[in-house]
Amino acid sequence: MSLSESDLAQLAQRIKRWGVELGFAEIRITDIDLSHAEPGLQAWLDAGMHGEMDYMASHGMLRARPAELVPGTVRVISARMNYLPRDTPPDWRAREAQRLRDPGAAVISVYARGRDYHKVLRARLQQLADRVKAEIGDFGYRVFTDSAPLMELPLAEKAGLGWRGKHTLLLSRTAGSMFFMGEFLVDLALPVDAPTSGHCGQCSACITTCPTQAILGPGRLDARRCISYLTIELKNAIPPALRPLIGNRVYGCDDCQTACPWNKFAERAVLPDFDQRHGLGDASMIALFGWSAEEFNRKMEGSPIRRIGHERWLRNLAVGLGNAAAAGARGDAAIVAALQARLDDPSPLVREHVAWALACHAGDAAI
Known part of the structure; x- marks a missing residue:
């Protein structure tokens, strides 16, 4: 099925709306050029900073080349999903700090206290893909959630979901960093979104x-x-x-x-899974x-x-x-x-x- 630029623009807006209906906080779209990220990835690997995470090095620069990972890919739909539990109190950061001072408390990262995000996001991304297929017919795609050799943070940054903080995590001015990310690689030339600027300033x-x-x-x-x-x-x-x-x-x-x-x-998350x-x-x-x-x-x-x-x-x-x-x-x-x-x-x-x-x-x- 051949789609005009107008059709693709309308489809992009539908995808963003459907994504929110499926529990994602935000959906944005980028092209697949990550050549700017390759030198940094190589330098990090060369310095051995990945430790025992051999999978980080085993695929080489494939991580920065989505079209080699999934032939035919021309766009990446980048999605984020909030994971703070729905009943998280306003002073949650102070409470987390207090538990660190309790010698008997077991402190577990917030993201891991609920269901496995891999399963939740992958299922929701697949539902999003199914909606697109129902709308336009067959098309080439694959969905990923921290499950493929793909530089998801540079893609999310390029798509405008946020900027890379000094801690290397993605930051949003409206949502901080307590969210998961997933990717939807497609062979559709959807219009791309603009990246945002960084806002860490002098904070360290x-x-x-x-x-x-x-x-x-x-x-x-x-x-x-x-x-x-x-x-x-x-x-x-x-x-x-x-x-x-x-x-x-x-x-x-x-x-x-x-x-x-x-x-x-x-x-806060909108899904009970977290x-x-x-x-x-x-x-x-x-x-x-x-x-x-x-x-x-x-x-x-x-x-x-x-x-x-x-x-x-x-x-x-x-x-x-x-x-x-x-x-x-x-x-x-x-x-x-x-x-x-x-x-x-x-x-x-x-x-x-x-x-x-x-x-x-x-x-x-x-x-």
Whole structure:
């Protein structure tokens, strides 16, 4: 089916309207030229800042070339979906900061407290594709949500969804950064949207607040030091020198986002999928550390947390329980008992981190 420029312009407006009806906060469109982003990607990979995330390097510059990923692609429809739970109170950032100071609290990144965003966004993007197909007939497309070798942030920035903050995340003047992104690659020459300008100014709150100083400078992130990487992507032992800096963050880290002034405008989700499940926003580390593998798999069904598996879940919690010693709970009987119960865990990885945690409570800084 051949569409005129007028038809394509009208279709673009319908796509944006349909996207909002499907739960997306905003839909924008860009072309596929990411040549400007290739040098930065290559330099980051060459410096080894991707750590053990081999998938970041395995596809080379394919990430910056959507038409090589999906032949025939001429436009990318970039979508964002808010994920703050619907009942999030106005002072949510202060509450998150308070939990970081509670030595027994298990701090889990806000995005991971509800359903797995991969499934939610991919399903909604597919529904959007189905609407387009019903409107114009067959066309070439693929939908992605953090599931393909694609530079989604530069695409979203070029489409005008926001600008790259100094922490490298996308920022919106009207919605902060608490949102997911997805892409809809199409062979339709839809009219493109204009990018927006950056508005970080002289602010460096995200850089100075990072617990591990993983943000080396504006737009420069060493993933190997990032707590989200250490607790989610890293498959082996967490480097001992970084363990004390993790505190009680047991899955991901939101510090650079909660410190960002733009997140006073963060919008709540419209879908119930991102509402908190299993009390993950209020849980204690001891309670979560007591979960068996069966309990973990059952309760984390449909959650992004399940992807790391029970072993790494226990690894992360052991580090958090060890750090409780420096946060005012050294020698706490309940914490020590919980750790001792895992001393003979079948996993060498878990045993190593449990031993380290117990050494923290014993005051042995050498271990």
